[in-house]
Amino acid sequence: MGKNKSEKKFTLILWGIVLAALLMRILCALPALREGHECLLRIDSGTYIEPALALLQDGQYWTGPGSGIPMTRRPAGIALILAGLFALFGRNYVLTALLNCLASALTCYPAGLCGRLLGGRRAGIWAAALLAFNLTSIAQAPLLLADSMLGLFCAWALYYVLKSRRERSLSAFGLSSLLLALGSWIKPVNVPVLAGAMPLLALIFFGFRRKTVYALGMVLITCLTLIFPVMLHNYRCGAEFDMDSNRGDMLFHSGAAILGAVTGEDTGVIRNRLAQETLAYLDAHPELYPDIRSRNAYCHQKYFELIRQYPGAFLRTHLPQWTMLLPDLPTFLENNRLTVTGRGTLDVMRKDGVFAALKHYLDGRLHLVLPVLPFLLITGFLYLGAGMLLLIWLYHWKSQWLMLILFGIFAFFYLFAGGPVVMPR
Secondary structure (H helix, E strand, C coil): CHHHHHHHHHHHHHHHHHHHHHHHHHHCCHHHHHHCHHHCCCHHHHHHHHHHHHHHHHCCCECCCCCCCECCCCCCHHHHHHHHHHHHHCCCHHHHHHHHHHHHHHCHHHHHHHHHHHHCHHHHHHHHHHHHCCHHHHHHCCCCCCHHHHHHHHHHHHHHHHHHHHHCCHHHHHHHHHHHHHHHCCCHHHHHHHHHHHHHHHHHHHCCCHHHHHHHHHHHHHHHHHHHHHHHHHHHCCCCCCCCCCHHHHHHHHHHHHHHHHHCCCHHHHHHHHHHHHHHHHHHCCCCCCCHHHHHHHHHHHHHHHHHHCHHHHHHHHCCCHHHHCCCHHHHHHHCCCCCCCCCHHHHHHHHCHHHHHHHHCCCCHHHHHHHHHHHHHHHHHHHHHHHHHHHHHHCHHHHHHHHHHHHHHHHHHHHHCCCCCCCC
16 A cells, blocks of 8 residues: 555656646747747758658658658658648648647656666656756757657656566567667667667577567567558669668768868868759769669768878867757757857867857857756756766676666667767767
8 A cells, every 4th residue: 555655656657747847848948939930940840840741741751742752861750740730720830839848758768667677767757857957958858859759759668668667578678679760760879779789688688598588579570560661662762772861961961070180170161062062972973873772872972081091180079078068058058049159159069179169159148047047957867876876887887887888888889879979868
């Protein structure tokens, strides 16, 4: 009886945290929500919106309405969600932003469940609360991007992985595989975890027994039914055998970072120049580069030439950097219409450090940081706790080796696989 009462209390607290997280995300985005969709869009937003409109108008997953060009750049998950929303409520970007805020807030619930599995109910409450008031999560929530929705799927997948480990549960393992696959329809970053890490975890969790065969079968069936068809479709449409076809963009983003480190020029300027020159060349030679696969191969070739030419600059710009863990203060301030993007702040940070970049970005108005200090302190506390726990696991590695493996898969991998190294995590 007492156990059930404690469990109900824990559940109520978690839902209270979810509600607080939702209100916080909406309140901190009110200026952007009032002004409309222009404040909520980013460069990549169009690659979700246009295919959604094509689904509504043409019933096909194309790059845009009436284009007739199959969309291979991104999986269809977000476009399907947007198409459903647009069909019911019209082209309402504010409602889409609110849905993203809800997804971000709901992620606190599985985060709390993960914390409980690892350290009890108190740890679960702390985990949910720290995520609820995480500055990067709050800032990114209303944007018309895929990250908040992906985070929700990944959090539930991690919970069922931990549940499978603790209870040796085959059903939990299968649910985790399914959630990872569904998350891959939102962003394909999950595919290496599903196809590579989950078979390894099956062997660790279940040993060399019949359960392992069943677990591996679940992973295989999930891949064959949800991942393989998308890859095959993209390949038949002239792209790579993959869930997406945007790898050629590495030349523009990562290549610009390399050249910026060498020349000191603004990486945004370099990126635009690289893109214009490369696309102009490819468009001028359609007989050599007739499809996405061949165009991406050309971009890969040029990118690897840059790496061979400037190996030192490549290592400096692509090795793990502590700055990638900085809270996403710029997006938070932009959502509140206090600052604007596109000021070359990242280049200032690379050359002169964090404080100089902050001063440049805020035009010397450092007082704007004061209202955000509580969120910064919460994020700092989160990093401190995570760092201390990691050190404890490393010190006791003989007994905690499995937790280190799980950390490598579900923390370290996602830190460096989610986008450019300069993007906040």
